[in-house]
Amino acid sequence: xxxxxxxxxxxxxxxxIVVLQASFSACAPTPKTYIVQxxxxxxxxxxxxxxxxxxxxxxxxxxAPQLEDAEDDPSTRMVYNYETAFHGFAARLDEEEAELMxxxxxxxxxxxxxxxxxxxxxxxxxxGIGPEVSNSIWSASLADHDVIVGVLDTGIWPESPSFxxxxxxxxxxxxxxxxxxxxxxxxANCNRKIIGARIFYNGYEASSGPINETAELKSPRDQDGHGxxxxxxxxxxxxxxxxxFGYADGVARGMAPRARVAAYKVCWSGGCFSSDILAAVDRxxxxxxxxxxxxxxxxxxxxxxxxxxxxxxxxxxxxxxxxCSAGNAGPDPISxxxxxxxxxxxxxxxxxxxxxxxxxxxxxxxxxxxxxxxxLRNLSPQEQYPVVYLGGNSSIPDPRSLCLEGTLxxxxxxxxxxxxxxxxxxxxxxxxxxxxxGGIGMILANTAANGEELVAxxxxxxxxxxxxxxxxxAKRYSKSAPKPTATLSFGGTKLGIRPSPVVAAFSSxxxxxxxxxxxxxxxxxxxxxxxxxxxxxxxxxxxxxxSRRVGFNxxxxxxxSCPHVAGVAALIKASHPDWSPAQIKSALMTTAYVxxxxxxxxxxxxxxxxxTPFEHGAGHIHPVRALNPGLVYDIGQDDYLEFLCTQHLTPxxxxxxxxxxxxxxxxxxxxxxxxxxxxxxxxxADQPSKPLTVRRTxxxxxxxxxxxxxxxTQFKGADAVVEPNVLxxxxxxxxxxxxxxxxxxxxxxxxxFGALSWSDGVHIVRSPVVLTxxxxx
Numbered sequence: 001x002x003x004x005x006x007x008x009x010x011x012x013x014x015x016x017i018v019v020l021q022a023s024f025s026a027c028a029p030t031p032k033t034y035i036v037q038x039x040x041x042x043x044x045x046x047x048x049x050x051x052x053x054x055x056x057x058x059x060x061x062x063x064a065p066q067l068e069d070a071e072d073d074p075s076t077r078m079v080y081n082y083e084t085a086f087h088g089f090a091a092r093l094d095e096e097e098a099e100l101m102x103x104x105x106x107x108x109x110x111x112x113x114x115x116x117x118x119x120x121x122x123x124x125x126x127x128g129i130g131p132e133v134s135n136s137i138w139s140a141s142l143a144d145h146d147v148i149v150g151v152l153d154t155g156i157w158p159e160s161p162s163f164x165x166x167x168x169x170x171x172x173x174x175x176x177x178x179x180x181x182x183x184x185x186x187x188a189n190c191n192r193k194i195i196g197a198r199i200f201y202n203g204y205e206a207s208s209g210p211i212n213e214t215a216e217l218k219s220p221r222d223q224d225g226h227g228x229x230x231x232x233x234x235x236x237x238x239x240x241x242x243x244x245f246g247y248a249d250g251v252a253r254g255m256a257p258r259a260r261v262a263a264y265k266v267c268w269s270g271g272c273f274s275s276d277i278l279a280a281v282d283r284x285x286x287x288x289x290x291x292x293x294x295x296x297x298x299x300x301x302x303x304x305x306x307x308x309x310x311x312x313x314x315x316x317x318x319x320x321x322x323x324c325s326a327g328n329a330g331p332d333p334i335s336x337x338x339x340x341x342x343x344x345x346x347x348x349x350x351x352x353x354x355x356x357x358x359x360x361x362x363x364x365x366x367x368x369x370x371x372x373x374x375x376l377r378n379l380s381p382q383e384q385y386p387v388v389y390l391g392g393n394s395s396i397p398d399p400r401s402l403c404l405e406g407t408l409x410x411x412x413x414x415x416x417x418x419x420x421x422x423x424x425x426x427x428x429x430x431x432x433x434x435x436x437x438g439g440i441g442m443i444l445a446n447t448a449a450n451g452e453e454l455v456a457x458x459x460x461x462x463x464x465x466x467x468x469x470x471x472x473x474a475k476r477y478s479k480s481a482p483k484p485t486a487t488l489s490f491g492g493t494k495l496g497i498r499p500s501p502v503v504a505a506f507s508s509x510x511x512x513x514x515x516x517x518x519x520x521x522x523x524x525x526x527x528x529x530x531x532x533x534x535x536x537x538x539x540x541x542x543x544x545x546x547s548r549r550v551g552f553n554x555x556x557x558x559x560x561s562c563p564h565v566a567g568v569a570a571l572i573k574a575s576h577p578d579w580s581p582a583q584i585k586s587a588l589m590t591t592a593y594v595x596x597x598x599x600x601x602x603x604x605x606x607x608x609x610x611x612t613p614f615e616h617g618a619g620h621i622h623p624v625r626a627l628n629p630g631l632v633y634d635i636g637q638d639d640y641l642e643f644l645c646t647q648h649l650t651p652x653x654x655x656x657x658x659x660x661x662x663x664x665x666x667x668x669x670x671x672x673x674x675x676x677x678x679x680x681x682x683x684x685a686d687q688p689s690k691p692l693t694v695r696r697t698x699x700x701x702x703x704x705x706x707x708x709x710x711x712x713t714q715f716k717g718a719d720a721v722v723e724p725n726v727l728x729x730x731x732x733x734x735x736x737x738x739x740x741x742x743x744x745x746x747x748x749x750x751x752x753f754g755a756l757s758w759s760d761g762v763h764i765v766r767s768p769v770v771l772t773x774x775x776x777x
Contacts, residue, residue: 031092033079033113033206033275034101035307037656038088042106051081054089057107061093061100079202080279084286085314086307087659090275092206109656111307113203115271116298118154118226119325119559146172147570148195148260149235150289151563152280152296153227155220155265156197158189160228160551162236162252162533163261165192177262177287182219189220193237196262196287203275204268211268217537220265225538226295227263229555232533234293234563235259235570239533242552244458244540245374247355247493248531252552255567255623256574262289272296274307281311285318290573293566295325295559297337300514303644304653309340313657316342317637321573321581323566325558326521327508331451331606333614335508341518341677342640344569344585347508348527348561349501349620350605352597354494355456355529357464359417359443361387361477362485367443369466370456370529371490372554379417379441379462384485387443388412389419389478403430403442414438417462417486419474422446427465428457428541435461441488445471453505453605455556456529458540458548462488499596503615504528505606507558510614511751515647516772517672519679521617522585523592525568527561529554568623575627576701582635582676583699587626589678590633590765592619612753613768618679630702630763633678642668643675680756681770682742684718689744689773697737698758698765700729706760710738713754718742718771720756727758747773 036057040050047053058077079090090113093101102110146169156163170192177196179187190197197220201211211218222228235254242252264280266272277296284292292315294308303309312322326347329335338345357371362384379385390412391401399407403420418439420430431442442463446452452467466474478484504527512520534553539546565588572584579587594616596602602620604611644657645665654665669675673682673694682692700706708727712720721741729736740756751772758765 031094033090033203033273034093034098035090035111035113035275035278036088036101036107037086037109037111037310039106039108039655039659040087050083053106054078054081057101057104058091061097061104063094063097079206079275082278082282085282085318086278086311090203090278108652109304111305113207113273113275114298115273116277116296117271118267119295119297119328119557119562146260147256147291147573148172148175148262148289149256149291149293149566149570150262150264150284150287151227151231151234152264152266152277152284152292152294153230154224154267155199155222155227156194156231156261156263157222157228157533157535158185158194159536160232160533161239162232162254163191163193164237166237168192168258171195172260174288180220182217182221183213184217184221185219193261194263195260197265198263198280198283199265200276200279201268202279203273204270207273208270216269220263222265222535223537224267225535225542225553226559227265227267228535229532229553230293230295230559230563231261231263233530233560234567235261236533242531244372244531244550244552244554247372247374248353248554249493252531252533255564256570259567259570259574262287267296274298278307278311281308281315285315285320289320291566291570292320292322293563294322295562297325297327300337300339302514303340303647304649304656306340308338309343310656312340312343313640316581319580321569321584323562323569325562328506328557329508331505331509331604333509334511334513336510336512336520337508339512339514339518339520341643341675342581344523344565344588345521345617346558346562346565347521347524347615347617348504348506348556348558349524349616350504350528351526352495352497352500353529354497356491356494358489358491359464359466359474360487360489361474362481363477365473365477367466367470367474369464369470370454371464372456372458373462373490374458375461377440377461379488381487381489384487385440386416387419387478387484387486388416389475391421391475403433405429405433408433408437408439410438415440417441417443417488419443419445419471419478422450426543427455428459429543431459431461431463432543432545443471443474443486445474451505451606452608456554458554460541460546464488499598499600499603501526501596501602501620503602503604503611504556505604506556507615511772515672516683517681518675518677519613519617519681519768519770523565523588523618523621524616525561525564525621527558528556530556530560565621568621568626571623572626580634580636583632583701586632586634586678587629588621589618590631590767591622591625591629592617592766593622594619613679613770614751618766618768628702628763629765630706630760631698631708631758631765632701633676633696634699635676638663639676642666643672645669646672679768679770680740682772684744684747684771684773687747687773687776689747691741691743693739693741695737695739697735698727700732700734702760702763704732705730708758708760708765710756710758712740712756713769715752715754715771717746717748717752717773718744720769722756742771744773
């Protein structure tokens with residue numbers, strides 16, 4: 001035997017195996033995280049536990065190459081098991097495996113993991129719920145009804161005085177959650193206010209790799225500030241002398257100051273993954289929350305493909321009220337997220353508080369704006385300083401006009417006030433760029449995308465934000481004057497601003513492109529320049545170069561309006577513990593108002609004209625009225641399923657909501673507009689159009705004996721007839737129905753807006769009405 005040949009064959013065989021392994025690795029498709037919904041009723045009897053069945057299902061579709069020493073352990077693929085608001089799991093699969101998974105027994109849906117983004121004081125008083133009102137709601141007689149608000153966000157800063165548990169009783173007996181520990185967070189950081197704190201990161205790590213624990217705290221502690229701000233807005237305890245650098249000084253107080261808070265950290269430096277959000281919703285419902293505040297969103301997906309929609313449906317079934325932010329993609333139309341009718345979708349509006357600042361030009365013109373600047377570098381109001389705008393007259397933006405990083409040179413801006421156009425980079429970062437290039441101040445000018453809406457920021461150098469028209473005037477002056485100059489001055493905090501509220505330009509808009517018959521957003525609430533608690537780890541500008549630290553910060557976004565509604569929902573739940581999520585939502589919508597403090601129709605900051613239900617939904621929330629709405633529109637699980645039956649779902653797609661029940665479509669709705677929604681939106685699809693009838697049922701939650709009369713808008717395009725036009729109630733919780741018949745007179749090219757209101761002389765139960773005529777096909 002030639003031993004020399006044997007000696008060479010062994011290394012050669014090893015080399016072949018190595019090459020094969022490398023080839024398989026190179027060719028193997030990259031796995032991604034998928035959320036898999038399962039019909040648990042279909043679990044084979046050979047399995048004792050759902051997680052065993054889930055792991056077996058993953059293994060059955062595995063396409064991993066099976067080499068001699070390789071094991072495809074399904075447990076390594078699993079990211080989460082879901083068991084309360086949603087049934088199924090999240091796992092790492094490649095595209096081929098995901099396709100096979102969709103065909104596997106017991107699988108209802110396979111949804112790719114997606115990244116959602118955060119939709120990033122005075123408000124209780126502006127809303128009419130000062131301490132005397134909220135204290136009466138949270139009276140001793142309601143102690144049995146401790147309400148728990150779950151907040152899905154970036155975590156919480158427990159040392160904030162907004163989370164003091166002074167005066168609170170024991171943790172509610174129904175609570176099943178826990179205080180999860182980690183770096184910088186111990187069980188001592190929970191108390192009778194923060195009764196629970198958890199983190200969810202498996203989905204994030206499965207897609208982005210391990211969290212860098214040197215830079216990021218793998219614990220409920222909030223390094224960003226956003227989660228602390230939203231939690232305090234919803235349910236923060238009263239804090240005297242709260243302010244940001246002296247601005248907005250007063251008592252900071254959440255909407256429901258005696259509610260408990262459970263923090264669910266789902267957002268990390270790289271975003272918020274839907275698999276983590278789903279796990280948090282699932283756990284929060286199991287823990288025992290009453291209300292969920294979710295200031296997050298991504299692109300709108302069909303109901304059966306939207307994991308948050310499916311999970312919130314499960315939460316609704318368990319009696320949990322879910323509030324979500326509408327998004328910050330305004331003023332573009334059809335820009336909403338979180339469109340499901342069982343979610344309360346919240347847009348943003350202004351309050352009657354502002355932070356005025358002025359740019360005085362060398363020609364004597366005063367340009368008014370806003371600012372939260374408070375620093376050592378101040379400009380003298382008595383002096384004038386050189387001002388410069390580096391943009392041209394071209395319609396193509398000049399990077400220098402936007403004051404982007406690396407675009408400004410000291411010889412152009414040193415010692416000058418620089419006019420910067422808003423857009424692309426963060427507003428405060430523009431000022432940092434100006435400062436680093438030697439500039440001494442900034443005028444931040446809105447462009448057409450922002451119109452006249454003003455958002456105040458805690459700038460790093462003297463800076464004033466101005467509207468589009470004022471910005472154009474400043475830029476025109478800087479280009480035309482031989483030696484243009486200006487100075488900047490700051491006016492502190494001003495109350496009683498008129499008009500207010502105004503719908504924020506950034507607030508996402510309808511119509512609801514998934515279902516025109518479901519009006520979205522549902523309501524608007526304060527979301528501009530909101531003061532609330534802040535993380536001790538984050539600067540007020542959130543810039544890493546900003547070394548300032550504050551206890552409270554002022555932020556804007558539908559992220560801020562969402563917890564206002566969640567907190568008010570907690571107040572209503574405390575007062576009416578037996579109300580369903582739909583009844584709470586109805587109370588918020590039917591008592592909302594659509595006028596400002598000048599008694600004129602509420603305006604849209606983007607246009608300066610009257611806003612419509614596509615911008616403000618049912619209107620601006622009125623918490624005190626919502627506590628006593630008179631009548632409510634209730635909706636149960638079966639009603640929502642009948643709504644889904646109008647959305648052309650296949651039996652399998654419908655099963656993502658019916659889950660383990662054998663419910664099927666009864667086809668009791670002629671269209672989606674028959675859902676007992678507190679708003680009425682009707683679509684005339686045929687031309688000439690046939691009369692359309694919508695039906696509603698109201699429940700009496702006011703005095704047992706009461707009579708309501710109806711009033712409905714006279715539309716240009718259609719006649720509206722309500723039958724009956726009087727409702728006589730003789731008992732509490734009595735239900736009565738009515739129908740609205742709409743006959744086209746003249747089809748309108750654009751939607752027409754109006755309202756239908758029932759009144760007993762004390763309560764006004766108002767529903768917005770939208771009529772849309774589709775163009776002939």
